[in-house]
Amino acid sequence: KAGVTQTPRYLIKTRGQQVTLSCSPISGHRSVSWYQQTPGQGLQFLFEYFSETQRNKGNFPGRFSGRQFSNSRSEMNVSTLELGDSALYLCASSPTTTSGPGELFFGEGSRLTVL
Amino acid sequence: AQSVSQHNHHVILSEAASLELGCNYSYGGTVNLFWYVQYPGQHLQLLLKYFSGDPLVKGIKGFEAEFIKSKFSFNLRKPSVQWSDTAEYFCAVTSLRTGNQFYFGTGTSLTVIP
Numbered sequence: 223k224a225g226v227t228q229t230p231r232y233l234i235k236t237r238g239q240q241v242t243l244s245c246s247p248i249s250g251h252r253s254v255s256w257y258q259q260t261p262g263q264g265l266q267f268l269f270e271y272f273s274e275t276q277r278n279k280g281n282f283p284g285r286f287s288g289r290q291f292s293n294s295r296s297e298m299n300v301s302t303l304e305l306g307d308s309a310l311y312l313c314a315s316s317p318t319t320t321s322g323p324g325e326l327f328f329g330e331g332s333r334l335t336v337l
Numbered sequence: 338a339q340s341v342s343q344h345n346h347h348v349i350l351s352e353a354a355s356l357e358l359g360c361n362y363s364y365g366g367t368v369n370l371f372w373y374v375q376y377p378g379q380h381l382q383l384l385l386k387y388f389s390g391d392p393l394v395k396g397i398k399g400f401e402a403e404f405i406k407s408k409f410s411f412n413l414r415k416p417s418v419q420w421s422d423t424a425e426y427f428c429a430v431t432s433l434r435t436g437n438q439f440y441f442g443t444g445t446s447l448t449v450i451p
Binding site for chain 2: 263331
């Protein structure tokens with residue numbers, strides 16, 4: 223079974239630009255979450271999508287947005303990039319369980335550097 | 338909102354030493370608890386999880402964790418660490434109350450000296 227795939231793996235942007243990151247979840251997983259990982263801050267929750275609907279949203283500005291397609295693939299977009307947006311962006315998919323939140327399966331991440 | 342505290346930010350141990358990493362969470366209801374590990378250059382992967390039942394949970398690679406509800410804790414342990422355990426360890430909590438939103442601690446960096 224293929225794991226969570228994120229593209230691109232590395233990218234460099236300049237301040238003010240925008241970026242789109244893509245995530246393909248494990249086949250059959252309908253929940254996709256995004257996290258921002260920075261040294262010292264750990265993993266900060268961005269948002270979670272389930273069946274094309276945003277189910278949860280973290281405490282990030284509106285410059286951070288996302289969407290999920292009917293095949294469960296997800297994208298996140300960051301507009302008007304700032305230096306502080308430099309981070310590893312992680313996508314995680316999760317199976318639906320009857321007992322509640324299942325475990326997260328992570329991709330390798332997209333490392334964004336903003337100059 | 339839920340919060341997760343990992344008290345040890347950096348831990349350095351010699352091989353064969355015992356390991357205990359602390360994790361405390363704030364929400365007092367029914368929770369699901371996880372420990373994830375991130376080896377250098379690799380993606381986060383699950384070490385172990387607790388949903389219900391026996392509070393002593395065994396995971397991969399000889400790791401175990403104990404859920405103590407009265408202390409809101411889920412500490413990770415390993416009796417004898419190896420050089421290959423060098424990694425960053427993250428504790429995470431979720432619950433039905435928070436939907437599928439996971440709350441992660443800031444991580445503990447473990448270095449094992451051969």
